[in-house]
Amino acid sequence: xxxxxxxxxxxxxxxMMLLGLLLxxxxxxxxxxxxxxxxxxPDTMMGPPLQWPGQYAGAPLxxxxxxxxxxxxxxxxxxxxxxxxxxxxxxxxxxxILVGAFAGYYGGWIDNLLMRVTELFQTIPQFMLAIVxxxxxxxxxxxxxxxxxxxxxxxxxxxxxxxxxxxxEKAYVQGCIVVGMSDMRIxxxxxxxxxxSGVTVMSTIMIATAxxxxxxxxxxxxxxxxxxxxxxxxxxxxNNLRDAWYIMTIPGIALLxxxxxxxxxxxxxxxxxxxxxxxxxxx
Amino acid sequence: xxxxxxxxxxxxxxxxxxxxxxILRGVSFHVNAGETxxxxxxxxxxxxxxxxxxxxxxxxxxxxxxxxxRFKGRELPITDNRAMRKVRAAEIGMVFQxxxxxxDPLYPVGKQVLxxxxxxxxxxxxxxxxxxxxxxxxxxxxxxxxxxWSYPHKLSGGQLQRVVIAMAxxxxxxxLIADExxxxxxxxxxxxxxxxxxxxxxxTGVAIVLITHNLGLVAHTADRVMVMYAGNKAxxxxxxxxxxxxxHPYTRGLLDATPNPERASAQGGVLRExxxxxxxxxxxxxGCRFAPRCPNASDLCHARFPDPTYEGAHGYACHHPVxxxxx
Amino acid sequence: xxxxxxxxxxxxxAKRVAYGxxxxxxxxxxxxxxxxxxxxDAAEALAxxxxxxxxxxxxxxxxxxxxxxxxxxxxxxxLVRLATLDLGYSYVFxxxxxxxxxxRMPATLMLMGAAIVIAVIGGIVFGVTAARYANxxxxxxxxxxxxxxxxTPPYWIGLMMIxxxxxxxxxxxxxxxxxxxxxxxxxxxxxDIAHHLILPALAxxxxxxxxxxxxxxxxxxxxxxxxxxxxxRAKGIxxxxxxxxxxxxxxxxxxxxxxxxxxxxxxxxxVLTETVFSWPGVGRLMFDAMFQRDLNxxxxxxxxxxxxxxxxxxxxxxxxxxxxxxxxxx
Ligand SMILES: Nc1ncnc2c1ncn2[C@@H]1O[C@H](COP(=O)(O)OP(=O)(O)OP(=O)(O)O)[C@@H](O)[C@H]1O
Ligand code: SF4
Ligand SMILES: [Mg+2]
Numbered sequence: 001x002x003x004x005x006x007x008x009x010x011x012x013x014x015x016m017m018l019l020g021l022l023l024x025x026x027x028x029x030x031x032x033x034x035x036x037x038x039x040x041x042p043d044t045m046m047g048p049p050l051q052w053p054g055q056y057a058g059a060p061l062x063x064x065x066x067x068x069x070x071x072x073x074x075x076x077x078x079x080x081x082x083x084x085x086x087x088x089x090x091x092x093x094x095x096x097i098l099v100g101a102f103a104g105y106y107g108g109w110i111d112n113l114l115m116r117v118t119e120l121f122q123t124i125p126q127f128m129l130a131i132v133x134x135x136x137x138x139x140x141x142x143x144x145x146x147x148x149x150x151x152x153x154x155x156x157x158x159x160x161x162x163x164x165x166x167x168x169e170k171a172y173v174q175g176c177i178v179v180g181m182s183d184m185r186i187x188x189x190x191x192x193x194x195x196x197s198g199v200t201v202m203s204t205i206m207i208a209t210a211x212x213x214x215x216x217x218x219x220x221x222x223x224x225x226x227x228x229x230x231x232x233x234x235x236x237x238x239n240n241l242r243d244a245w246y247i248m249t250i251p252g253i254a255l256l257x258x259x260x261x262x263x264x265x266x267x268x269x270x271x272x273x274x275x276x277x278x279x280x281x282x283x
Numbered sequence: 284x285x286x287x288x289x290x291x292x293x294x295x296x297x298x299x300x301x302x303x304x305x306i307l308r309g310v311s312f313h314v315n316a317g318e319t320x321x322x323x324x325x326x327x328x329x330x331x332x333x334x335x336x337x338x339x340x341x342x343x344x345x346x347x348x349x350x351x352x353r354f355k356g357r358e359l360p361i362t363d364n365r366a367m368r369k370v371r372a373a374e375i376g377m378v379f380q381x382x383x384x385x386x387d388p389l390y391p392v393g394k395q396v397l398x399x400x401x402x403x404x405x406x407x408x409x410x411x412x413x414x415x416x417x418x419x420x421x422x423x424x425x426x427x428x429x430x431x432w433s434y435p436h437k438l439s440g441g442q443l444q445r446v447v448i449a450m451a452x453x454x455x456x457x458x459l460i461a462d463e464x465x466x467x468x469x470x471x472x473x474x475x476x477x478x479x480x481x482x483x484x485x486x487t488g489v490a491i492v493l494i495t496h497n498l499g500l501v502a503h504t505a506d507r508v509m510v511m512y513a514g515n516k517a518x519x520x521x522x523x524x525x526x527x528x529x530x531h532p533y534t535r536g537l538l539d540a541t542p543n544p545e546r547a548s549a550q551g552g553v554l555r556e557x558x559x560x561x562x563x564x565x566x567x568x569x570g571c572r573f574a575p576r577c578p579n580a581s582d583l584c585h586a587r588f589p590d591p592t593y594e595g596a597h598g599y600a601c602h603h604p605v606x607x608x609x610x
Numbered sequence: 611x612x613x614x615x616x617x618x619x620x621x622x623x624a625k626r627v628a629y630g631x632x633x634x635x636x637x638x639x640x641x642x643x644x645x646x647x648x649x650x651d652a653a654e655a656l657a658x659x660x661x662x663x664x665x666x667x668x669x670x671x672x673x674x675x676x677x678x679x680x681x682x683x684x685x686x687x688x689l690v691r692l693a694t695l696d697l698g699y700s701y702v703f704x705x706x707x708x709x710x711x712x713x714r715m716p717a718t719l720m721l722m723g724a725a726i727v728i729a730v731i732g733g734i735v736f737g738v739t740a741a742r743y744a745n746x747x748x749x750x751x752x753x754x755x756x757x758x759x760x761x762t763p764p765y766w767i768g769l770m771m772i773x774x775x776x777x778x779x780x781x782x783x784x785x786x787x788x789x790x791x792x793x794x795x796x797x798x799x800x801x802d803i804a805h806h807l808i809l810p811a812l813a814x815x816x817x818x819x820x821x822x823x824x825x826x827x828x829x830x831x832x833x834x835x836x837x838x839x840x841x842x843r844a845k846g847i848x849x850x851x852x853x854x855x856x857x858x859x860x861x862x863x864x865x866x867x868x869x870x871x872x873x874x875x876x877x878x879x880x881v882l883t884e885t886v887f888s889w890p891g892v893g894r895l896m897f898d899a900m901f902q903r904d905l906n907x908x909x910x911x912x913x914x915x916x917x918x919x920x921x922x923x924x925x926x927x928x929x930x931x932x933x934x935x936x937x938x939x940x
Contacts, residue, residue, distance in 0.1 A: 116633075117636075119633075120633055120636050120637060120640070122871070122874070123633060123637065123874060123916055123919050123920055123923070124637060124640075124874065124912065124915075124916045124919070125874040125875065125877040125878040125912070125915050125916065125919065126874065126875060126878050127875070127878030127879065127881060127882075128877065128878045128881065128896065128911065128912050128915055129878075129912065131881065131896065131900055131908070132644060132908055132909060132912050133644070135900055135903070135905060135908050136644055136645070136647050136648045136905070137647065137648075208761060212761075212763050212764075215763055216763065216764075216765060216882055219763075219765055219766075219882070220881070220882070220885060220897060220900070221901070222900060231763075234763070234765070234766055234769070238769060238886075241769065241772065241773055241777065242777055245773050248766070248769055249770070252762075252763060252766035252769075252770070255761075255762075255763050255766065256758070256761055256762050256763070256766075257761075258761075259760075259761030259762070259763075260757065260758060260761040262761075263757060263760060263761050264757070267757075
């Protein structure tokens with residue numbers, strides 16, 4: 001309870017984080033209320049095509065080249081962005097934590113092997129690997145989530161490994177070893193909770209990266225063809241770059257603000273969780 | 284008899300924008316040409332701040348509130364970085380505590396000595412370099428020609444401190460401030476460095492301000508001693524006088540905590556703490572800041588700050604000075 | 611006065627080359643199994659997705675992949691072909707895959723090089739400025755813009771740049787690498803290509819610019835608080851010299867490593883930038899390969915790009931050792 005209270009005061013003091021949380025809440029709100037405000041699927045024609053924002057009452061942010069409501073697209077796109085971002089990072093976290101924890105806890109050849117594999121995955125150009133995974137397994141939301149997890153886990157694994165290497169030398173962990181606690185219990189109940197703050201911060205920022213990568217895949221036309229995402233909207237809008245630039249500009253801004261929100265929250269969490277390493281950007 | 288080359292008068296330093304949080308609470312002292320003045324006192328009493336103030340190198344978080352610092356009779360413009368650059372190293376050199384971190388890891392040590400000469404004197408490169416080699420020789424470094432091209436990480440702590448000393452003396456300053464120059468080194472190296480400093484002082488006539496915790500070192504090397512406590516000057520006296528006849532209870536405590544200052548350096552020479560702790564710099568005590576820990580403290584001590592008293596060259600700030608001499 | 615020369619780190623080089631070779635082998639194996647993951651057998655996947663259901667082609671692919679052989683010998687065959695750079699033939703592009711990729715390399719390297727230069731120089735200039743004015747308004751503006759850029763989709767920035775600088779202002783061409791119809795030669799051609807390069811290089815650099823600004827700023831602030839900076843101040847040297855000769859050089863060192871680790875990301879980003887700007891490089895080729903479902907070409911690009919990253923990392927490590935005397939290469 002006290003922790004919660006101190007987190008709340010920290011948030012209120014840090015207006016940048018507050019801004020981030022507000023933006024993020026807006027995106028969640030959009031995702032949650034999409035079917036409420038827009039009962040029709042976002043890819044249905046809702047009015048005349050190429051209506052500029054404010055021009056046509058049925059679509060406050062205008063319509064695209066096929067007469068689809070851009071605002072509806074934004075609401076439904078929020079669902080996909082959040083789903084893909086959170087799901088892929090969750091999968092990456094589970095895998096990255098496992099790899100990092102074992103490498104850092106056991107050290108020696110296990111560490112050596114696991115870290116070499118991790119480095120290998122960091123060597124392969126991330127976005128290209130994601131494309132190839134989608135190419136091999138076919139474009140669907142599940143595959144995209146998987147492909148983004150495949151390219152995201154190494155960073156988490158390395159972070160967790162570093163934390164584990166430091167924490168396992170701590171007296172309390174050595175104490176657990178001496179009293180004969182099992183390795184698994186030590187790893188998951190003693191060390192992991194203390195390693196989570198760094199992971200939380202990194203994951204928050206990685207969700208932003210994952211959302212941007214999903215949008216890039218969709219933009220190129222390699223996304224799930226059955227859903228409307230911000231990336232697809234930008235990709236479509238590209239064709240009307242000259243006469244109706246708002247079509248690609250609006251979802252781009254939505255992406256930017258979402259990524260910004262996650263980065264602000266990540267920075268804020270970092271300041272809160274590691275006060276020692278407080279970034280120099282404020283008092 | 285005395286010929287003060289550096290005079291500090293009523294120096295007050297506070298945390299920036301907080302005139303109530305005083306780090307130095309009006310410190311006055313002087314350094315005579317060619318002498319060694321030791322400054323001692325518990326950690327946090329303001330020794331380093333005093334020396335940084337003289338160099339015009341106070342950290343951004345603090346500022347001078349009042350007081351003057353005079354060098355050779357004229358006031359040092361310590362807040363004017365541009366003007367102070369001409370003073371630093373050229374007139375007042377400084378040696379810091381941590382030789383391992385004192386040099387830029389990316390340049391050969393000789394180049395870093397050269398930099399000082401180039402900054403302050405218009406000399407042809409070759410002559411300046413010859414001077415670098417000469418300096419490295421003077422601080423007893425082996426193979427100066429080769430060593431000049433070594434990077435800092437290749438040198439030991441003692442060797443690095445010699446380079447730093449060479450740097451500080453490169454332009455023949457009149458004063459050398461040495462802020463705990465040997466604390467980070469091991470005992471045998473400490474003695475070597477102190478012998479080197481004394482020898483260089485004999486050769487060049489530089490005055491040394493030696494900041495240290497090591498009373499053994501003080502007994503051996505200093506002409507006069509200033510004892511500081513919590514931002515104040517507690518006592519000031521010729522070395523022998525201070526050791527035999529300390530008047531301030533804090534000085535007395537310091538000396539008693541070191542059983543035999545003559546052998547202190549052999550024992551590691553670190554002061555054992557007097558019971559209790561130093562008051563916070565933010566604590567607005569009206570009286571003597573040593574009162575909570577002082578065996579002689581009276582109500583007067585808690586109420587009013589003691590004015591300094593002088594008996595010849597021996598000065599102290601205390602309402603109830605110690606009277607019995609140490610044997 | 612003559613500096614002592616350091617010996618060339620042959621042992622380190624040999625070790626790194628051996629490690630690089632191992633990594634390449636591992637990447638090749640990963641690729642092999644990626645292909646195995648595809649539904650159906652590899653030949654069907656490759657042919658079917660390449661859009662040519664020609665049975666002769668499938669048979670040829672089967673033979674080429676030795677699909678009747680056990681898994682291990684298939685893998686061996688795959689590796690042997692890779693080692694001899696026999697990456698097969700692309701029916702979509704009517705060209706040998708290796709030729710296709712290598713002919714597209716220069717354009718990508720040029721774009722990548724320009725983007726890295728922009729990101730590094732911009733990162734240093736703005737990062738140093740932000741650090742010098744830490745927590746004052748120039749720092750706040752720079753830091754906030756960097757934060758914004760960090761979250762901006764790079765392809766979208768590219769489109770916006772086309773909209774503003776090419777379409778609206780007409781300062782630059784909208785796409786392509788050169789005006790082929792102008793038949794420029796010599797310096798005219800160089801100037802033309804440079805003109806075409808500006809926008810894509812900027813677009814590609816934006817994200818890294820944001821990272822490098824933050825990195826240089828933090829590095830400068832950290833270095834400026836180190837002891838040796840105070841010692842240097844005590845030597846009386848100027849703030850300028852202090853910033854550029856001592857602080858900057860120390861602060862920028864980590865940047866070299868980071869740029870090295872970003873090489874792969876630059877290559878991945880090239881897929882987007884080159885698609886947006888119709889830049890005829892490997893990234894654009896990858897987009898086309900994906901679009902045409904040419905799986906073999908796609909995998910070949912991935913493998914060769916990974917090889918390139920390994921090579922780049924090796925070079926960066928050597929470079930780092932050259933500019934940082936405290937590194938002992940072992
Ligand atoms: N940047 C700063 N901001 C605020 N206060 C500071 C700062 N730096 C030092 N101080 C305060 O100034 C006081 C004097 O510090 P100083 O470094 O001069 O002590 P010292 O006598 O040299 O101690 P030591 O023996 O540990 O070197 C300390 O109490 C410290 O709390
Ligand atoms: S003034 Fe009083 S409290 Fe302070 S040192 Fe002297 S006797 Fe002790
Ligand atoms: Mg100090």
